[in-house]
Amino acid sequence: MTNADPIALIDQSLRVAIRAAFGEGFDDVDPILREAQKREFGDWQANVAMSLGKRLGKPPREVAETILDQVDFGDVVSESSIAGPGFINLRLSPSAVAAALLAMDTPSLGVANDPSDHPVAIDMVSVNVAKRMHVGHLRSAVIGDAIARTLERRGRTVIRQNHLGDWGTPIALVLAQLRNNGVNLDEVTLEDLDTAYREAQANAKADRRGAEATRRFFAGSHRHAELEAQNEGADEVIAAAKQDLVQLQAGDPELHADWRKMIDCTLDAVQETIDLLGVRMRRDSDKGESFYNDQLAGVVDAFLASGKAREDDGAIVVDFPDRDRPMIIRKRDGGFLYATTDLAAIRHRTHDLNADRILYIVDIRQRDHFRDVFEASRMLGWDTCADGLAAELNHLGFGTVLGADGKPLKTRSGTNASLMGLIEEAIRRGTDAVLARSQDPSAPTHGLSEEDLGRIGRAVGIAAIKYADLSSDAAKDYVFDMDRMVAFEGDTGPYLLYAHARICSLLDRAGGVPNGAQFQPHEPAEKDLGLQLLGYAKVVHQVSHSLEPHHLCGYLHRLAGLFASFYQQCSVLKAEDPAVQASRLRLCDLVRRVLSDGLDLLGMESPQRM
RNA sequence: GCGGGUGUAGCUCAAUUGGAUAGAGCACCGGUCUACGAAACCGGCGGUUGCAGGUUCGAAUCCUGCCAUCCGCGCCA
Numbered sequence: 020m021t022n023a024d025p026i027a028l029i030d031q032s033l034r035v036a037i038r039a040a041f042g043e044g045f046d047d048v049d050p051i052l053r054e055a056q057k058r059e060f061g062d063w064q065a066n067v068a069m070s071l072g073k074r075l076g077k078p079p080r081e082v083a084e085t086i087l088d089q090v091d092f093g094d095v096v097s098e099s100s101i102a103g104p105g106f107i108n109l110r111l112s113p114s115a116v117a118a119a120l121l122a123m124d125t126p127s128l129g130v131a132n133d134p135s136d137h138p139v140a141i142d143m144v145s146v147n148v149a150k151r152m153h154v155g156h157l158r159s160a161v162i163g164d165a166i167a168r169t170l171e172r173r174g175r176t177v178i179r180q181n182h183l184g185d186w187g188t189p190i191a192l193v194l195a196q197l198r199n200n201g202v203n204l205d206e207v208t209l210e211d212l213d214t215a216y217r218e219a220q221a222n223a224k225a226d227r228r229g230a231e232a233t234r235r236f237f238a239g240s241h242r243h244a245e246l247e248a249q250n251e252g253a254d255e256v257i258a259a260a261k262q263d264l265v266q267l268q269a270g271d272p273e274l275h276a277d278w279r280k281m282i283d284c285t286l287d288a289v290q291e292t293i294d295l296l297g298v299r300m301r302r303d304s305d306k307g308e309s310f311y312n313d314q315l316a317g318v319v320d321a322f323l324a325s326g327k328a329r330e331d332d333g334a335i336v337v338d339f340p341d342r343d344r345p346m347i348i349r350k351r352d353g354g355f356l357y358a359t360t361d362l363a364a365i366r367h368r369t370h371d372l373n374a375d376r377i378l379y380i381v382d383i384r385q386r387d388h389f390r391d392v393f394e395a396s397r398m399l400g401w402d403t404c405a406d407g408l409a410a411e412l413n414h415l416g417f418g419t420v421l422g423a424d425g426k427p428l429k430t431r432s433g434t435n436a437s438l439m440g441l442i443e444e445a446i447r448r449g450t451d452a453v454l455a456r457s458q459d460p461s462a463p464t465h466g467l468s469e470e471d472l473g474r475i476g477r478a479v480g481i482a483a484i485k486y487a488d489l490s491s492d493a494a495k496d497y498v499f500d501m502d503r504m505v506a507f508e509g510d511t512g513p514y515l516l517y518a519h520a521r522i523c524s525l526l527d528r529a530g531g532v533p534n535g536a537q538f539q540p541h542e543p544a545e546k547d548l549g550l551q552l553l554g555y556a557k558v559v560h561q562v563s564h565s566l567e568p569h570h571l572c573g574y575l576h577r578l579a580g581l582f583a584s585f586y587q588q589c590s591v592l593k594a595e596d597p598a599v600q601a602s603r604l605r606l607c608d609l610v611r612r613v614l615s616d617g618l619d620l621l622g623m624e625s626p627q628r629m
Numbered sequence: 630g631c632g633g634g635u636g637u638a639g640c641u642c643a644a645u646u647g648g649a650u651a652g653a654g655c656a657c658c659g660g661u662c663u664a665c666g667a668a669a670c671c672g673g674c675g676g677u678u679g680c681a682g683g684u685u686c687g688a689a690u691c692c693u694g695c696c697a698u699c700c701g702c703g704c705c706a
Contacts, residue, residue, distance in 0.1 A: 054645065056652090066648060069686060079686070103649050104686055147706090184706070308706090334704050343631085350704040357706045386633075387701055418634090419700090452668080463666065479668090491642055494634080496699080498641065507668045509654040510642080517668050525665060554645095561645090573643065576653080583669060592665040629668080 023122035025095045025115040025553075026052060026063065033065055036090035041075065054554070058543075061098070061108035062550055068105035079105030116549045117538035124609055128616055129556035132174030133563065137375035137404060139170050140178045140368040144293070144300060145381070147184035148285045148307070149193045149212040152292050153435035154428050154499065155382070158417045161488045163380035164298040164622045165568045166415065172620055173563050178372055179300050182364065183307030185282055191260035191267065192219040194277060204280040209288040212281060222256045268312070282307075292439050295446075297481055297622055311363040315355040318363050319348050327398045337395050346391040361392045366401040369410050376411045378566070383416025383494055390414075415566050418496035428499050441501075445484045448505040449513075450476025453629060463524050463628045478624040479513050480505065485622055486512030490572040510576055515618060516629055518579035522611040523627040525591055529600075532608045536601035544585040548606060551578050555613050559620070568621060575617045582610050 033050035051066040068086065072079035083101045092099070097112035123129035143163025146152055167177045184190075193212065196219035197204065202211050267274045286302060293300050319335055322328035328337050333351030348359045368374045379389055393412040396402050402410045422428040430436045453476040457464040464472060483504040490510065491497055507513040526532070540549040551574075558574040561567075591607060594600035615625040 051648090053648080056645085056649075060649075064648085069648080073686075106649065187706080189706080331703080336703070344702065347703045352704080354704080356704070360706095383634080384700060385706095388706095456666095456668080461664080461666085487641095495642090496635085500641075503641070503655070506655080509668095511654085511668085513668060514654095517666085521666055521669085528665065558645090569643085570645085573645095573653090580653090584671090586665080587661095587670045590665065594665095628666090 023118045025111050025119050028095050028115075029063065029065075029092060029109065032090050032092050032095075033067070033086065036086050037067070037071070040085045040089045041071075055108065058547065060102065060106070061100070061110045062546075063109045063111070065107040065109065068101075068107060072105060083107050111546075111550070113540050113546060116540045116546055116553070119553050120538045120540070120549050120606075120609065123553065123556070124605070128613055129553075130172060130559045131556065133170070135175065135375055137373055137408070137410075138176040138178050139167075139376040139378065140180055140372055140374040141167050141378045141380065142180045142182050142364070143167070143380040144289075144298075145182040145184070146285070146289050148190060148282050149216045150184075150285070151209060151213050152289060152438040154420045154438055154441065155435060157438055157441070157484075158420065158488055158493070159380045159382075160293065160296060160298045160300070161485050161622065162415065162417055162493055162568065163378075164300070165485075165489055165571075165620060166378065166380065166566055167299065168620045168622060169559065169563050169568070169571070172559060172616075175563075178368075178374065179304040180306050180364075180368070181300065181304045183282070183286075183305055183309075185307035186309040186312055188257060188260050188264060189219075190278070190281075191264040192222075192256070194267075194274065194281065195219070195256075195260050195263055196222070197277070197281070204277050204284075207280065207284050209284060212284060219256075219260075292442065295439075295442055295477075295481075296485075297624065299622075306364075308360050311360050311367070314363040314367075315359045318359050318366075319355070321399055322348060322395075325399055327395070337391075337398070339391070339394060346395060348395075358388065358392055358395075361388075362396055362401070365392065365396040365412065369402055369404050373404050374410060375404055375408050377413070379414045381414060381416060383418055386414060386416050389416075413566065415493060417493040421496050421498045423498065423500055425498070441499075442481070442484065444501060445480035445505060446477045447480070448501070449478070449480025449483060452476070452505070452507060453479060456629075463520075467628070475626045475629050478626050479507070479516060479629060482512030482516055482618070482623040483507070484512075486515070486572060489568045489621055490576075491569055493567070493569070512623060513629075515575055515579050515614060516623070516625055518582050519611060519614045519618070519625045520627060520629045521586065522582070522607050522614070525607055526604065526611065527627075529592060529604050532604045533597075533601045536605040537598065538605060539599065539602040540606070542589055544581070544588045545603070545606060548578075548581045548585045548610065551581050552606075552609055552613055555617070559617075562620075571617055571620060575614060575621075578610065578613065578617075582607075 030050055030052050033052070034048065037045050037048045037050070048067060048071065051070070053064055053066060055061045055064045068079040068083035072082045075082060080101055083105045087099055087101065087107065092109075094112055095115040096109050098110035100108050102108055141163055144156060144160045146156060163179070167179060170177050193216050196215040197207070197211070200215060200218075202215065263274065267278060286305065290302065319328065322337060323335065328335050328348060331345065334347050335349035336345035336347050338345045346358055347356060348362065349355055365377060368377050381389070393402070393414075396412070402412055404410060420428045428436050450473055453464065453472050456462050457467060457472055459465060464475065467475075487499070487504045488497070504511065507517075538549070540546040554574065558571055562571050589603060591600060591603045594603060618625045
């Protein structure tokens, strides 16, 4: 915040006034400044009088009057009044808004860096080897990317961690299946892998009760429950796979080479999808379960040595003081579990990566799992970095993607909808719309090359999908309705892109912002737009803490809406007074940059035309 | 059975974390383009915030009890 920040100035003035009016003991009273919810009331309001009234035993309105008698807002506030039970309503002077806009009109747009120099580790996407990506991965990728970009915007180093499901009996089963099928792994496609995966699954469960296993099989990514094939009483297929796994672990060169090829094939396909989605993640983000494999025995030993784990019916478990269900970290047969791997991963991320914040962008149904793992890791101090700083461990759990019927989104055949298919359809529909509009000779996109139009269509389609995913509370389920998303009307990603594109062409026609342009937000629409702009840094800071991108979506949508109103009410190019025109152009330019910056944090492109 | 989430306009979602008359979008009705881009703007219709109590100046938000619904619950990941 700069010293031109009118809200900080008002806050300070009120604190001084409260101290002066009520004496010592009222040194540090929060004026409870809030944005006014309705413009009729004012721009901002202070709600301190109500709580202070109680403390002083005086009517809140009287308290408010006393404060206003004492306060000196300088020329920041143009109008103040008392309303209702004791709200202090304030209207900012145009000059104060102008000064604040001037202060934020810098490359940073007022967004401050986070002081921490530790990296942040984000566990996101987390695909399963040999499986196609499906909608279950969409949210982790989109939300994770938005969070990562927001933290990077604040100067943090973000280490994306693709916690691959690349180890264990499931993977061994697929390998065995591939060899049975005589598949040449040098030319293997993800299709082959996916098929082998399904066949392996079918074989594994053929000899056993299938219903429950089938239900789990279709549940989602490996971080959900994809293969229910590790129960005791393994049949021959599983026994053989476990044998393979032992050999693989022992370093059998041929098996290891096949295993690598399988991973490479999967990840090449993943990369293609990730790139098309515009999610920033590369192969150097890969750190799968296999990475932690040789640390798992040590994890269990550490818990045993510290007395935090005990043996129970042959298994090793960790107890929690407030829960009766323990967490198993080693099975009776000596095998390790998902929890064991996650404990190793936390230790790696604090001890080796030095991360002071570890975020998990994983389905919310795993809340209990992460609660257990986080708490257990704290028992051994594995949440602390080398410098003694305790890392913040956070599970950003997201809800399920539902179809129009309100049930988890599936294809007609009942399998999980392919993520690539969804993305391609969104892009196709975005491109169709862009192409159709470019037919109009007066359209700004008229005459653009097919390549350019395709690029714009892609940006529009992707923005539609992402905005739908990001604009509501991540923890809740949401209905994936392609028709609504790509209607491109109302509260959608394309609406934001459209606002941005209009500003671009406006500035284009004007030849940019004139030298010496000064902010003069006198018209109500100009001032409202200006006030909204001033809130940008705050919302970015907020999202980087709360991990709620939907607040940024809401902010940008309001900004775009206020711009649309302003655009309707205030002529820019036709403004008669050159100073007014210059002011409006500068305002437009600032809106454009904030929109573009905000869209980028959400992982969306902002084309100049659409 | 135990634990957790959710419940807001016909539909999809918000609500600055306890503030004023609960807001948007879609749908519906009515206005605004020989154009600073109508993917837009302006107005209208639409609510007992699941129900019942409680806390206080003030509750969608906090507490208690119900109802509905979804999810999780030791050797799967």
